[in-house]
Amino acid sequence: MTDVTEFKCWPSCVDAIDWSQDGIIALASDERVELLFPNTVSFDRDQDAPQWQHVSLRVPLFSSAELAVKEPSPLSAYSIGEEISSSVPIAIAWSSPGLAKHQRCALATLTTNLVLSIWSADGKPQEESSWSRRLIVNHALKRYFLSSTTNESINSAPTSKEQMRLSTRVRAFAWAPALPCSGPNGIIGTRLSYDQHIIAVATDNKQVVFVVVDSPTSTLGVNQGWSAEVRTHFALTPDSESCHHEPIFFEDMMKQQTHISHITWSPWVHRDKCYRSVVVYATNKDVRARTITYTDHRIELGAEIVYQGIQLRYDGPLKWYPEVQNGSTFRLALFTGTGLVYLTISAHDASIIKQVVHELDGRCDLISATAWDIDQQRTVRLHFSSLLSTLQSPTAVLEVSSGGLTSLPSPNWRDQIENNLVLFSVKNDLKGNSKAKVWGLTTSPLGDFIAACSSVHPSDMIEYGPPSERRGTIAISNLRLYSELRKSFPVRHVSAEGIIFTVKKLVENTVEESDQMPAFATEIQDKLMQAYPPCQDPNSNYSILATYRDASDLIALLNAFKKITFLNVNTLRDRYTILLSQACNIASSNMLPRTLIAHRLATALQHLPSSLFQTPFSAEIFAHHRQLISLVDSLIKPDNSPSELTENLDVANNVSRQSPVATVDDTTARTDPATLGEDTCDFCSAPIPFTDPTSAICTKGHQFPRCGLSLLPIQAPGITKYCGICSTPFLSEEFVTAQEVEVQEEFGRFTLSRVLFLACDVCIYCGGKYVE
Template sequence: MADVTELRCWPSCVDALDWSQDGIIALASDERVELLFPNTVSYDRDQEVAQWRHIPLQVPLFTSEELPIKEPATLANYSIGEEISSSAPIAIAWSPPGIAKHRRCALAALTANLILSIWSADDKQDEGKSWDRRVIVNVALTTYFSTITADELSGVEEDPNEGMRLRTRIRAFTWAPALPTSQSSSSLGSRLSYGPHLMAVCNDDNQLALVVIKSPASTNGAEVGWSTEVLAHISLTPNPRSNVTTSASFDDRLKQQRHISHVAWSPWVLQDDSYRSIIAYTTNEDVRARLITYAKTKFDISNEHVYSRTEAQHNGRLEWCPVVNAGVLTLAVFDTSGLVLLGISLQDASIKKLSDHDLDGRWDAVTGAVWDTVNRSVPRLHFSSMLSTTHSPTAVLEASSAMLLPIGLPSWRDQIENSAVLFSAKNDLKGNTKTKVWGLAISPLGDFLATCHSVHPSDMIEYGSTNDRRGTVAISGLRQYRDILLSFPARDVSAEGVLFTLKKLVENTLEDNDQMPAFSEQIAAKLFEAYGPMQGADVEIKVSSLSMAKELDSVVQALKRNVFFDSETLKDRYAILVSHACDKNSTAVLQRLLIAYRLSNALQELPEDLCATPFSSEIRAHHRKLITLVRSLLGQDLDPQPQQPASATETDAGQIDIEAGSEFEGPNKSSLTEHVNLNMGDATVDSCDFCSAPILFNDPSTASCTNGHEFPRCGLSLIAIQAPGISKYCGICNTPYLNEEFVVAQEVNEPAGTSQNSNAGDGEEARGSKGDIGRHRLSTGQGNGRGNSSLLVTLARVLFLACDVCIYCGGKFVG
């Protein structure tokens, strides 16, 4: 995979780079935000496919409905960015996963006109037309502060109208990290719960507001569209010396405290029955913090703590270390004199330890900082500055318990220096170049680091059209590949993030394709070791005992725990995921069949009340047919070759256990599909929408009617997908699924009590009335998800909410 990608743009701000948990890199430039997608095609040394794809997002463009025209501000409150700027991006950040469609990440973009908007894709991630602005956070501030204007006057502006203008301008923001689950184990692909998606935003009136972002995905379909709501706000108490009179000098006005310049939200820590976190923010003269406690959907904000020995407004950023050490969080503060490392207690936000380090006397702003903590006993802090990165001796510091220690130059700085050498040679500059570093970003698994830089001549005026501008994004490893192989990070990760690391490992560690099987087996074992069954999963939650109408979240979590995070299913899923990074010819038929079989058995144990709708009954009937099909296969001569025996036994619960890791070899492996394609006369559970001929259930992945019409089956419900526009597919293994809009339409159009055959036999359980051909087509006007909040708790809804990523490989959906 290519380590360097060149784009036709210059970045527009410091900290211009961010890497999402979905594996997408975002870069803020003057006219747009560039999104870079790693190509996740199967490994092949001879492939000619581009390794990185990129699309532009027109973030600076607003419609008149999104951004109505405002009256000019007074001279005291005039903002060039709000009035006449081109609305270039000045800050970007990816959200934690779970808020965008298919549980993906959303992109927050703050533009020069002081507007913060949230972007996400509705269809294919790598197509620009799928991305759109979902919500503008400033609207929530307007709604919130318009209700409390009379109760709290502005500390900067006496005019109420101008005060409202200041309160709705956004100067800085940060996402709250994802809430940790109550389980101490890590997960790959999905999570038991995602929690609320929160932001902290700072306005022009010395205030910080906590905002919750809601979407159809984050509310399990209860919300039709995206919305924002301010939960609470805190007002900064400025130093009296920063108050400015009307006759003050220009120097005094520069010292006036008008807004918070930087804000950072620490990781959440679970203590007893509540989550604790700390929000740190900067003023003109110091750094301040507040302790945030979240318990039972309620937030509590502590009093303000002032750290007076730091002055960070004009020189950089705040960066929390993701590792918590004995109830102490570590905050890196880049101030005017260098770097200050604060150890802050989670109990009362007080400083427990303090260390500092000189940054080689550099005067330019710090443009990026990331923590390297994976498989390290002592965390390392990588940082960059605008102009002096390649000239200063310090780029990485090791944060020991006693002090900050500089270590050798990192590999990512070598890549930047190599770019400068190539630029000088190409333009005959004889080494007269300067390099601007615009930001750093760390990969989802924390094992690679991305840098963004541009190279310019240093002894002449640089002139050219915008088409001549070039920015470079370079990827470099933070450790040796053999060290990455040792273990994977113990935290919640996505399958896309793991796939990126696996492809890099394959490219840089394997020299012969004959080594691929042993390598695949080793990686799958390492994945299972890092992301095994959740602790306490052996004490299964009895789904049938829950109240269906009131316990939707509990039923979804119970089904996810017992099915998605099943021990044997995890082993099969990791084998499939590794095969997509290592062996493009692997079909993993056996593993896919076993995963579907375990799911079918689990669905049969759900209460009958969940199958009140015909669509849910039909899903259950299809899974019952799969159980019958698999059992019939095991009754035939499917013995594998002696060198890798597979044993099959039926347990008391009626489930069939096939020895983990067994695999059909030679002709027997290819004959599995042939045996699956059995013509069972009693397997009719559906009919063809084209010719009304019966469709037999003789293949878990493909449906064919007796007249030869062929359709793919949904990988989750096993129902034939017979119409366009009703499906989605896995972004890694391309398994098709019915999309959420179609599932919602079936449940809305067919409420409980309309099914006349819910207790019929397997062959007729889901057929409904005669002549019900094409019943699964999406009805006009119902595809927008309206009425989702009043949907019944049904098998279809629980199943598609629990399996929010591909059940076979863990990949997120597309479409």
């Protein structure tokens, strides 16, 4: 089964698409970057419903405030014309989660003016107006090199101004992979912590620069805006042949123009309280590598190694295998002008342990995309495409084994492109005189589907027409049979959005009758519990919170609170129940699992340090959670069955609270009713009794939703965010921050509301990311 969407443009570069962990596909085209949101049709919906949502980003447009107008370079600088280019996107890549708002991924875009920008949405990813350019990395490079007193590279530019221009041109970039978590291998939608987001950029001055990108989200609200800071850099070790301080001949001048055309960053290995990885970069002469050691936000560089006998020149690409082999080796695929070079590289010193070469059917065009496929039996396959000859060449996927590389039959995505080409030829009466260009491949967040970007063209005539008539397609194909996908899920950090995409595909293609849905949901829930189990730390109990009495270490407190609140076995099972009910479109209120999750959250709050409850707003949240505990305790009886408890919850609006309301310390209590967990209606000032954890109804009938975290009634517009999956309402971070901004200096930076909303960075009920 293949989903196909058409867009009204042609891609502007090879490797033109990338699929984020949030489930968003980005496509680079001439005038914009298209964002595609897969919207899989539900089991019982009309099949004519749109399966994709499109958002266009005007990436080539820069304001004068963002980027000053550049003067043409002098002839002696051999300018490539970046100062007069049209700023077409030539490379895009998503960051790991945790950088953009609501723990989403940010998009890095490199344009033909050699400017690297970071884009993200401001709470509404499916609205174009929410997306904006957050920062330009080139500005951080300029600040860094202006403050530098030494120049480590040999430059051919005649003036310091031209040297600065070369040092601020970005030729290639690569995001650092997310650091491996020391806790569970994968928890849907929840990470105990997010580390720094680092991006490696290659400049025109033969340098590789490591830049740390920070945002209000990644700094837990410490920074109010986005920032980029250079941590370190290195210059290429010059060859003796290219050391001409005053070149006279053109050949000598070209030897000095050794810039980095490709760069890629390996996964991390955790060893001896530090993380190690390898950065491989290719020049127009050779391929080189360095080890990277990351410890306590410090980056240390190893010695440069040249991979002898491998010349990438302008071919490429380079693609790391996404997992570490045997705990100490990486695997890298390099596409050269003569074929595929498959390397096994040591994590210790970046040296080559094993090298395998495979011919590529004699193709001479550019390799346009690569994608790794790993099934549950750990069989590794490498999918790749070339720009023009994908359909003419027999090999499109290779299987990696101990014996080498073996060609496999044509994959689904290649067959789909071929079928699309046939339809194009018939529709336009071309009699087979047509060709297909393949622009990119990328796998889904779980690695079980692959998206292929292609365009079709006539082959025996000149193709002409306005840009509005240009068409391209993105087709999503399954990498394995659905029966195999249904058996298990990959053990890695995944998002709830990635899980729900795969589950919806399984529903469409494996569930035939609606009465089979409950059994299917139970089966998938068991598979999720096996792949993403609860934290097995024996110290994950409420007593661990007692070690943070002063609440001085916010990161440690958040990690401990997340383990207790989210990684509980019962909470995980309830979260998976709610997530699957959304994916399978099961008609259920999920009142019982939602209430139990909220009850466990409220219970955990009671064990937080008392110093967090000093502010009036935090005291109010604390009181509401005490009210929830009292409400649930009044409904739960020792002889109640789960069905009876559900019935009691459904009629909770008619139940009066019998248990007394717990109060906070007299020194922190407010004199208004909110301190006692009682709210008043903003319309009529009538009291709002706490009889339902999801809705608030005053005694005169005005109804409001309750925040899924604080349990406070939401009585004003514009202060709400929602779960993107289950649509649960929550108070926005801006509103929560505004409630305590005046008393922050008096009571300290860390409060209950701050800890609660920072720890619950995704929906506590299903793991979905927030939208506004």
